[in-house]
Amino acid sequence: MQRLKAALPAALLMLCSGLPALANAANLTISCGAVGAELQLCKEAVEAWSKQTGHxxxxxxxxxSATERLSFYQQILSAQSADIDIIQIDVVWPGMLANxxxxxHEVLPANATQGYFxxxxxxxxxxxxxxxxxxxxDSGLLYYRKDLLEKHGKPVPQTWDELTTTARSIQQAEREAGNANLWGYVFQGRAYEGLTCNALEWIGSQPGGGLIDAQGNIQVDSPATRTALTLAKSWVGDISPRGVLNYTEEEGRGVFQSSNALFMRNWPYAWALVQSPESAIKGQVGIAPLPKGGENGSHASTLxxxxxxxxxxxxxxxxxxELVAYLTSAQQQKRRALVGAYNPVIESLYEDPELLAAMPYYSQLRTILDAGVMRPAAITADRxxxxxxxxxxRVHGVLSGEAPVDQAVTELGSDLKRIKRRNW
Structure with a gap:
């Protein structure tokens, strides 16, 4: 444990200070779960496995924050520490952490991956x-208040401009009626990986919009990017609170679930929480694809x-x-979907009658997944x-008003060229 302590900065060391020395710890250690019901679900599954196996x-x-979590893992792995056996990693991290x-394949049963996407x-x-x-x-989704849209005679917005207009109109009407805490739209605005996902959706939804194409060409310095960021900047302090600049998934969900927002961008996990018995908006929520960037744009959802x-x-x-095989089994994936709305990666589960009854949006989700936007992790590798x-x-600088849109987009293009050098 001393080697790990030597490697970690003070903030991360405080996080881990409660860990016992490995010699006195459990047979295995696993780092899993951080958002919503994720941690509790992992603990329950691990406890069930422990009872079955005696370990x-x-x-x-x-x-x-995914950004902070990655830094935590990199510190531990770079120190070649044996203190954590199993880690939960984002889909954009395999290339970075592979070594x-x-x-x-060396430790899983031969048929462990059968039926996976x-x-x-x-x-x-x-x-x-x-x-x-x-x-x-996961896939980015638009959550909306069905009751408020119906009350004010508004449809689910199909474009970002429509979302902006509807949010502003209903926010003003509700505040005039005494609902002083209502905001039109909440999203992940903190300077971290979650904002990357939001920004890729804003840019990718615009005609011709993109960050880096499949061949590795940088395409972010474009009218599409400027249009997307100009609109997003207009939300802050208008239909979105200034506090959105520090929101991750959970801060936004807290505002939405407490009945203080009309629209929310979040991942599917939030469905089970906003529909839970203790939710102030239970039964009043709908989900839809994220809006298009105009009539000629497209629905873009970061995967x-x-x-x-x-x-x-x-x-x-x-x-x-053995523990990984148990946690990722079809039985556990179904349980996590039913209890926590975590979407399976085994194809047959999307045809499971019990899941279809509990998750009415599954047919929509498959369509959204098909139109998903991949982050450029494969082409950029460890960069x-x-x-x-x-x-x-750069996007946070725009949202906070610290940088003009044109300047930020031009500088972002230059940043990416420096990072790329000759090839990714």
């Missing part, structure tokens, strides 16, 4: 090595998701593989974190 497992919590992760498996495979077992998939990986430095790699940082920093 004990310690669950280590991590920061909500520190075990090839799961092939695209998910391909994304988790680096140089022929399966470094992450897909666990659940996400997470998988489970085994550290190369684990002292119990085979045992860790993706720098690409994402450049994007969310």
């Amino acid at each position: 004990s497992v310690e669950v280590v919590s991590t920061p909500n 520190h992760l075990l090839d799961l 092939q695209a998910q498996l391909d994304n988790a495979t680096v140089d022929g090595r399966l470094v992450s077992m897909p666990w659940f998939t 996400g998701g997470w998988g489970l990986s085994v550290s190369r430095y684990s002292a119990e790699p085979k045992l860790a593989g 993706y974190p720098r690409v994402s940082n450049a994007l969310f920093d």
